[in-house]
Amino acid sequence: MQTRVFEIYDSANKDISAVCEILKNGGVVALPTETVYGLAANAQNKDAVQKIFAAKGRPADNPLIVHIANKEELAPLVKEIPQEAQRCIDAFWPGPFTVILPKTDAIPPITSGGLDTVAVRMPSNPVINAVISGCGFPLAAPSANISGKPSPTKASHVIEDMQGKIEGIVKSYDCTVGVESTVVSFINGEVRLLRPGGITLEMLQKEVPDIIVDDGVLHTVKKALSPGMKYKHYAPNCNVTLIQGSSSAFCDFADKSGLFAICLKEDEKHLKNNYISLGDNPETTLFSSLRKLDELGIKRAVCHAPDKSGTGLAVYNRMLRACGFNIVKLPFIIGVTGPSGSGKTSLGMAAKNLGITAIDCDKFAKDIVESLKTELCEAFGDDIYKNGKLDRALLADRAFSSAEDIEKLNKITLPRILSALKQKIKEIEKGFVILDGATLIESGGADMCNRLIAVLSKKEDRLSRFSKRDNLNIRSAQKRLTAAKDDSFYKAAATDVIENTATMEEFSKNCQELLQNIISFKER
Ligand code: TXA
Ligand code: MG
Numbered sequence: 001m002q003t004r005v006f007e008i009y010d011s012a013n014k015d016i017s018a019v020c021e022i023l024k025n026g027g028v029v030a031l032p033t034e035t036v037y038g039l040a041a042n043a044q045n046k047d048a049v050q051k052i053f054a055a056k057g058r059p060a061d062n063p064l065i066v067h068i069a070n071k072e073e074l075a076p077l078v079k080e081i082p083q084e085a086q087r088c089i090d091a092f093w094p095g096p097f098t099v100i101l102p103k104t105d106a107i108p109p110i111t112s113g114g115l116d117t118v119a120v121r122m123p124s125n126p127v128i129n130a131v132i133s134g135c136g137f138p139l140a141a142p143s144a145n146i147s148g149k150p151s152p153t154k155a156s157h158v159i160e161d162m163q164g165k166i167e168g169i170v171k172s173y174d175c176t177v178g179v180e181s182t183v184v185s186f187i188n189g190e191v192r193l194l195r196p197g198g199i200t201l202e203m204l205q206k207e208v209p210d211i212i213v214d215d216g217v218l219h220t221v222k223k224a225l226s227p228g229m230k231y232k233h234y235a236p237n238c239n240v241t242l243i244q245g246s247s248s249a250f251c252d253f254a255d256k257s258g259l260f261a262i263c264l265k266e267d268e269k270h271l272k273n274n275y276i277s278l279g280d281n282p283e284t285t286l287f288s289s290l291r292k293l294d295e296l297g298i299k300r301a302v303c304h305a306p307d308k309s310g311t312g313l314a315v316y317n318r319m320l321r322a323c324g325f326n327i328v329k330l331p332f333i334i335g336v337t338g339p340s341g342s343g344k345t346s347l348g349m350a351a352k353n354l355g356i357t358a359i360d361c362d363k364f365a366k367d368i369v370e371s372l373k374t375e376l377c378e379a380f381g382d383d384i385y386k387n388g389k390l391d392r393a394l395l396a397d398r399a400f401s402s403a404e405d406i407e408k409l410n411k412i413t414l415p416r417i418l419s420a421l422k423q424k425i426k427e428i429e430k431g432f433v434i435l436d437g438a439t440l441i442e443s444g445g446a447d448m449c450n451r452l453i454a455v456l457s458k459k460e461d462r463l464s465r466f467s468k469r470d471n472l473n474i475r476s477a478q479k480r481l482t483a484a485k486d487d488s489f490y491k492a493a494a495t496d497v498i499e500n501t502a503t504m505e506e507f508s509k510n511c512q513e514l515l516q517n518i519i520s521f522k523e524r
Pocket of ligand 1 (some may be wrong): 032033035037038039062063064065096098112117118119141142143144179180181182183225226227235242339523
């Protein structure tokens with residue numbers, strides 16, 4: 001199809017009538033709005049609307065937003081306008097705000113995706129408003145991108161996605177808001193935010209204090225009230241991971257992983273990698289930055305999540321979908337476990353070489369246990385503390401005498417150890433941290449880990465290693481070996497297994513390589 005391109009920067013442009021002509025004839029034209037470019041057709045003509053779905057490759061159950069140019073044009077399209085809706089309309093129209101209300105027969109089912117409700121908004125962009133007025137009917141217009149891709153905020157984005165697929169494209173200024181409108185449902189006596197946008201939650205709360213934030217805003221939901229929120233969306237071809245954490249943690253993460261970064265303003269001065277900064281107003285630059293990743297041919301990138309207040313909520317919501325809900329909270333935790341003597345220390349050294357902080361969980365746990373005097377004395381007798389110091393041998397003797405006693409000890413110590421560990425990790429402003437612990441799996445510590453490496457080695461090698469290291473006699477060494485869990489136990493829980501069978505030198509090299517692959521997100 002031949003796509004006519006019009007350059008229209010104001011509402012007095014003479015080409016507006018040509019654009020209206022195409023729309024009156026049931027054609028599709030991409031038009032600028034203040035939020036993103038829209039793919040417009042007569043909302044009341046089902047054949048015209050069908051063309052929008054076809055051009056975008058959009059699922060038929062995902063309804064469109066209907067655009068009007070005057071507030072009075074709303075009444076014929078909806079069955080009622082509750083007070084709350086009217087208050088928001090008066091506060092936010094014209095502007096990036098969409099109401100969901102029960103629809104009348106003026107809207108065909110194809111436009112509303114088969115729902116008995118309709119989404120309506122009155123944009124503030126003078127060009128689209130002049131077109132709507134010139135047509136004399138409302139325009140259905142989803143964002144003018146191929147379904148699933150980042151929404152277009154520049155005419156060049158629309159040309160890239162829609163050239164040859166629709167009758168017309170209006171080239172105009174870049175969109176000033178940069179993310180799609182805020183969508184609020186006023187159905188069943190409830191006010192519910194379905195999609196955050198340029199009108200922020202804080203602004204809405206001033207008009208409708210009881211507004212509910214739908215679960216779909218920040219999470220994946222099976223049954224989305226706003227059908228558009230259930231799809232992977234706004235996504236470039238590049239595989240992007242959303243990273244949550246402070247600026248210094250993010251920069252450390254990007255630096256160590258070596259991945260290309262989409263960063264926030266505050267990160268710019270500390271980043272050593274290649275990056276695109278979202279700058280002062282991330283909502284205006286997010287979509288073009290996501291598109292830029294593909295233009296640059298980048299296959300994998302990380303994106304720093306902003307604070308969720310103000311327009312940050314909309315940015316975060318779009319980032320989540322662009323990343324396919326693939327999100328990492330920093331620090332990224334790499335657990336290292338395995339039976340005694342297997343060679344966990346070599347991994348610790350490899351981590352150190354890569355500049356990654358390691359926490360020795362066994363040592364950490366010892367200090368916590370020491371501080372639980374009251375609880376331990378109550379359970380195992382006052383004499384386990386001598387001169388204020390815990391007699392570990394005596395405690396071990398009593399606690400390991402029966403399964404119930406072990407359980408008792410674990411109940412006292414494990415929750416305290418885990419919560420202290422969580423707290424400690426929270427305070428580490430780093431991209432990565434290693435948790436080194438022989439009982440990470442048994443204690444539940446493994447649940448905190450993003451990856452879990454099991455270090456395994458042959459029984460006889462382990463025996464000789466820990467006998468020497470801990471100066472054990474043959475009997476105690478044998479006892480420890482018998483008590484150890486099987487390899488299969490570790491293999492079942494680990495994400496990565498490394499076997500310590502080669503020479504020391506080779507094993508160190510393998511450890512380094514495994515860690516390097518993990519931190520750079522190499523596909524396995
Ligand atoms: O800023 C915007 O709203 C842009 C510009 C072009 O106006 N349009 C836009 O449309 O973003 P679209 O189709 O990309 O997104 C419409 C969103 C989808 O998430 C859709 O599921 C939701 O609104 N929606 C539409 N009608 C609905 C309804 N009746 N009930 C619930 N959600 C609805
Ligand atoms: Mg869209």
